[in-house]
Amino acid sequence: MPADSVAIAITGASGAVYATRTVAALLERGLHVELVVSDYGRRLLRDELGDEATIENLIPYLSATYGERVAAGSMTIHSNRDLGATIASGSHRCSGMAIVPCSMKTLAGVAHGLSRSLVERAADVMLKERRRLVIVPRETPMSLPQLRNMVLCAEAGAQILPAMPAFYQLPKSLDDLADFMAGKILAALGFDHELYPPWSGRAGS
Ligand SMILES: Cc1cc2nc3c(=O)[nH]c(=O)nc-3n(C[C@H](O)[C@H](O)[C@H](O)COP(=O)(O)O)c2cc1C
Numbered sequence: 655m656p657a658d659s660v661a662i663a664i665t666g667a668s669g670a671v672y673a674t675r676t677v678a679a680l681l682e683r684g685l686h687v688e689l690v691v692s693d694y695g696r697r698l699l700r701d702e703l704g705d706e707a708t709i710e711n712l713i714p715y716l717s718a719t720y721g722e723r724v725a726a727g728s729m730t731i732h733s734n735r736d737l738g739a740t741i742a743s744g745s746h747r748c749s750g751m752a753i754v755p756c757s758m759k760t761l762a763g764v765a766h767g768l769s770r771s772l773v774e775r776a777a778d779v780m781l782k783e784r785r786r787l788v789i790v791p792r793e794t795p796m797s798l799p800q801l802r803n804m805v806l807c808a809e810a811g812a813q814i815l816p817a818m819p820a821f822y823q824l825p826k827s828l829d830d831l832a833d834f835m836a837g838k839i840l841a842a843l844g845f846d847h848e849l850y851p852p853w854s855g856r857a858g859s
Pocket residue numbers: 664665666667668692693694695698701756757758759760792793
């Protein structure tokens with residue numbers, strides 16, 4: 655395993671394709687991904703992407719969907735109930751974490767430092783260690799408590815990166831929208847990417 659890894663949490667908000675594209679893009683870069691998925695995150699993966707998109711089958715699913723280049727990276731899958739997993743400790747060399755997509759329930763747990771699950775604990779570790787924590791919330795409309803929880807996370811040092819793909823790239827497919835979000839997440843985690851072209855001053859060019 656490389657010295658540093660990147661943690662990805664998938665929770666039960668709509669937008670599972672953002673998670674699979676992000677994980678695939680990190681693997682394509684040869685990175686080690688530490689994955690943790692909530693129960694509803696598992697459900698949303700299958701509901702939105704089909705029966706092949708199970709956590710147990712994730713690497714074959716990513717290879718079939720995004721190509722063999724995902725084999726450049728490696729992955730550890732953690733149980734969301736295992737609060738003794740590596741990413742639950744600040745001494746573990748994990749350079750950053752994205753929660754993608756992030757449900758309003760998990761957002762609330764992170765905002766209030768509850769650490770009830772591995773997703774929440776690992777996020778808390780990122781905040782206390784002053785490492786990158788990227789939260790990709792998805793809900794609409796949003797209640798005042800939800801908005802306040804985003805502010806709390808931002809004040810604690812997280813980057814709030816809402817699942818809001820742009821259209822000035824003139825996307826032609828859902829994959830283009832997922833590429834845009836995954837590119838934003840990689841950039842927020844500090845990685846270069848070619849998932850969408852930089853803005854050139856004109857839409858679609
Ligand atoms: C089909 C489906 C779609 C959902 N979409 C969202 C959503 O977009 N945002 C959200 O905050 N919760 C959504 N939920 C509700 C969460 O899954 C639920 O609050 C769950 O308890 C979240 O738990 P977790 O954060 O541990 O994954 C959805 C649930 C289902 C079944």
